[in-house]
Amino acid sequence: ILTGIYQYLRRIDRPQRWADASRSFYFQRVKEGIRAMKAEAENPRSWRPQVLAFSADPKRRARLLRFGSWLEGESGLTAAIQIVVGEGAVKRRERHATELSLRSEIDALGLDVHARAVLAPDAMEALPTIVQAFGLGPLRANTVLFGWPEESNEHHLAGYALAVREIHRVGVNVVSMLSDERRWATLENLPRNERFIDVWWQDDDSSRLALLSAYLFTRTREWSRARIRLLTSLPADADVPAEQDALRTMLDAARISAEVVCLPNPTIGEIGKTSALASFVMIPAALRQGSFVGPFDLDTSTLLGSLPTTAVFIAGTTVDLTAGP
Secondary structure, eight states: OHHHHHHHHHHSOOOTTOOOTHHHHHHHHHHHHHHHHHHSOOOGGGOOOEEEEEOSOHHHHHHHHHHHHHHHTTSSEEEEEEEEEOOSHHHHHHHHHHHHHHHHHHHHHTOOOEEEEEEESOHHHHHHHHHHHSEETTEEOOEEEEEOOSOOOHHHHHHHHHHHHHHHHTTOEEEEEEOOHHHHHHHHTSOGGGOEEEEEEOSSHHHHHHHHHHHHHTTSTTTTTOEEEEEEEEOTTSOHHHHHHHHHHHHHHHTOOOEEEEEESOOHHHHHHHTTTOSEEEEEOEEETTEEEOGGGOBHHHHHTTSSSEEEEEOSSOOOSSOOO
């Protein structure tokens, strides 16, 4: 009898005024989940990427959002943000149209990414405000994702450095990805079982963030078979076996499987040669006097020119890979 009633209700047209209760049910579950998260103490082990990806170029944005989905490791959240500069009724309508277009673009990519267009008189001034205000309760942005500037002129890089500095100052991680069409095509053509990720290590929070991100990569279907190499620089007179053992101990404590490689004071050319065949490269960096300094105090912009698809990591907070439960 119940089956017959179910089949009957499936086939008849319901009145339009009957609202589906599913949305209300999911809203209630979200509210209960946020309340439960607030009651739990934060622990580095429970850290999850909550990513805001900023991009105005649809071609570059597709690559950036794909990278963001890998960065999540199927355990985080990503939102694509596009800032519409201006004010007034015309710009408000443009903002609405931009958000609809952004949603359609994300749907076409098949990604679980949220879309948001924001209207602001000035993009640079609005950037840190958007990052700080985004989210609700414990669900808040902890990582901002940019595309590395394709233009290499000093004025453009200075503006980009200013944006990164403002985000870093509010305690949020900044990740920048360099990948043009040629690099991306090379990456996509690599068989999954032949991929490996190079992480350049200098024992700081940015290095730990890069290593954690490489591990999160391997939790996705596209990178589940990838190997990780942890590469570091040592003085010429260093005890290489002891340094390798120390890094392996750290990896064991973090429960990350990686091959350890130690090089004596590598130059930009040597780093480029070592990672030339890597599927993806992750490097730590820092901002000093408005310029990006990469691993081992090397110039980041020059270094990136010799590498395949690469992500630059600047940690905005402490990253603890060996915290207890």
